Amino acid sequence: MACVRAGTVKRLIYTASVVSASPLKDDQSGFNDFMDETCWTPLNDSLAYLSLDDFHKTLAEKHVLRYGKNENGEGLEVVTLPCGLVGGDTLQSFTPGSVGVLISQVTHNENAFKSLEFLENLLGKIPIVHVDDVCEAHIFCIENDSISGRYFCASSYISSKDIEDHYALHYPEFNVKQGNVDVLKKDIKWSSTKLCDKGFVYKYDTKMILDDSINCARRVGHI
Template sequence: MEKEELKVCVTGGSGYIAASLIKKLLLQGYTVHATLRNLKDESKVGFLRRLPHAEARLVLFEADVYEPLAFQAPIHGCHFVFHVATAFQHHQPSQYKSLTEATVEAAKEIAKCCIKAKTVRRLIYTSSVLAASPLGDDGATSLKDFKDESCWTPLHHLPNFPYINDYLKNYVESKTESEREILRYNERKEDGGLLEVVSLACGLVGGDSVLNASVSGSAMVIISQLKDSEMEFHSMRFIEELLGKIPIVHVQDVCDAHIFCLQKPSFTGRFLVASSYVSSADIGNYYLQTYPELHVKHKYLEGPRRDIKWGSTKLTDEGFACKYDTKAILDDCVRCARRVGDL
């Protein structure tokens, strides 16, 4: 089929990754069904409707992870579905006991909607490398010497983990459990056929934002040393303790990886996505050398120096290559923060 005949659905359309992905898909000629939690929020709806080619090829739908049946309408008639939407806080009151339960049930329902639609070829799920810790079963004392797709975060260690808080604990649990659940659909036969499922476990995502008014939460973590923001820096250190180092990736490479997975004739499985695997001290020292006028504090220049290797090559073996290196990611985060007045 020609691109203009292909319909794709993107959930969580006003988010940092999803908005950039929608823009790329429209520019490449696809028709996009995008979901948002609230179609009355003009700040988000208006931005998406102003994207290039949106008037002709973008259709907006209202749907929420906490009301997963609402995804039936936007998925109907689509050929590919990108499940990017992420809930960050548990909604109360709710039919679900926790954020993790809501996230997992939404993933299951979206997969079922894809099967029921009978047109969907592939479901591509945006996960996080926080679901892929190289910890052994006995916890932080046994970090493996490499990190790849075989790694899964042992959730029973999270409650006592360094720098943990309720927000991080809930996020890691929900992303890990929902990724495991959605990948099971590669083995399930329902309604007489298999659904192809891909999960992209992305590193800490940085770079400039197409959402012109703000810096994304993940980019705020990346520039936390420049802002001397203790809360965001503790999130960075949590990632470093959980994963050995900090996998980072540019938002444009993340979007290109999603489209790469769409364009493969047949594709399934789990893939880690990051272009750099660095320490918090590496990031702090880069800022010190490159942006001396921002006065990075000495406490950010030291930290663990672990000899853990990034062992994931599955996506590159398929022919995908990231275009943005560490310098480009960090510089674009700074550029975005300065543009919107956060630095």
Template sequence: MSEGSKVCVTGGNGYIGSWLIYKLLARGYTVHATLRDLKNESKVGLLKSLPHAEGNLVLFEADVYNPTQFDPAIQGCEFVFHVATPLAHEPGSSQYKDTSEAAVAGAKSIFMSCVRSGTVKRLIYTASVVSASPLKEDGSDFKDDYTYSKTLSEKHLLSYGNDENGGGLEVVTLPCGLVGGETLTSSPSSSIICIAQIVQQERAYKSLKFLEGLLGKVPLVHIDDVCEAHIFCMESTSISGRFLCASSYISLQEMTNHYALHHPEFTVKQEYKDGQSKDIKWTSTKLCDKGFVYKYDAKMILDDCIRYARKMGEI
């Protein structure tokens, strides 16, 4: 790829989207980023203040609930990162009944925008590790509409990539584990806070307990590795399909015992430390087999979450 190649990032003001844009700009790419509201000065200002943004970052207003708005942002780009996703249903929407319907329609429309552009070579979708749950293939046992919408969107995008009408467009999906580290956004990421607050908040513990029950262990990945994995999938000569993005697989017992040992300033409930340990083995080497190397292990991720949460006054 030549320096200055155009790429598009949907959901540019989010946790992953903003970090990805930061890294792409540092590498010399021209980035088209979409936001739901260009009048939101704090979110627009964050992206415009990134190093190398001047002259290399172009912002577009686009909403998954109005997926045809993405055409101008995608036009002329070689690669598209579809990171945007509706977290909650728009109550005023008469077009879609829930977030799942909106997310799938948005994914399909963005895929077709890529095909129509005539320039996009590969679409890379930021998926969720919940789609790797062994519960049911249709996702009907998932806890909420968000997790279900992520699973359906990924499934549809992979099928579009295999479709003969896809115009040869390659589709990569990256189901990401629970993402930790820091954030560029002004508000803390819910995943970081959940990881850090497990020793203090019952709600955080229950959320991770749900994830462990869904997957057997809690897959962790650092935000830096997540973004590097996305860029790796873009810069690879040819790549398509599904690649789980997680560097570590840890039980709640291992997580709370780490905090009890290395962060004694927190009082960890004994019931958390003595929780049942499950002998479940997780592994996914597909991304590493392609040549990708993770830089952060579980300890580094957990410690970074504690450091950031403390800095933000969350713990």
């Protein structure tokens, strides 16, 4: 509403959460076999493990998208960027919460690990992205001449077992916590290429995201 009242704002870029994009079927009977921008987290009482904040993330993103230009050209240019679990380094003097979730199998932080399991249960797997790529994606959406709508911002789509295996292989000095999510029943394909189709290029792959998250925690004395 502030953008509309200002009358000078051309484009609104809204940083959303991938929590709003579950591939769960509306009737909770299982998952769709793909995950892309058409997926929305079902908003019904059967998802008892969703918090009120999680519901609000979905409602807020849908509300923002309603302000996009209509067929008469009225409205704002609206872009929403549902971001995956953000890893990488930080300028802060402490480990950011999202990085804490990514390294929870190393730190054995139960609350953070529950968040990791929550994402996997909700989304089938865990979309992850490096903080530098998140920043670059926002700049890309500012500078692109023709972009609007919903664009996932995540470079990898992995399981908690994938994360566990990476840490166990590359960081044998840690006692890596083992998860118990049944990923075999969730063979969901990451089908989102919209942002890359527009010309955006991710600079960080899975290994780089996980390694930078470990390096971040080490630098601030978390591990």
